[in-house]
Amino acid sequence: MRRRPKRGRTVLLCPQCGSPRIALVAGSIMGQVYHCQKCDYVGSLVFETDVPEAEGSGPAP
Numbered sequence: 066m067r068r069r070p071k072r073g074r075t076v077l078l079c080p081q082c083g084s085p086r087i088a089l090v091a092g093s094i095m096g097q098v099y100h101c102q103k104c105d106y107v108g109s110l111v112f113e114t115d116v117p118e119a120e121g122s123g124p125a126p
């Protein structure tokens with residue numbers, strides 16, 4: 066198994082309502098298409114934000 070070298074993780078946010086409930090629908094020649102489960106936004110443009118590993122992962126070294 067491989068671990069990502071990058072720390073923390075990335076979450077996707079809906080550009081319309083800001084919800085993190087974004088699901089990848091399909092990858093096509095147009096690119097990836099995402100669907101927001103909250104406002105039903107569908108599109109290839111989503112916000113990406115880094116979330117530091119803080120919640121419930123124990124004390125930092």
Ligand SMILES: [Zn+2]
Nearest residue numbers: 079082101104
């Ligand atoms: Zn949305």
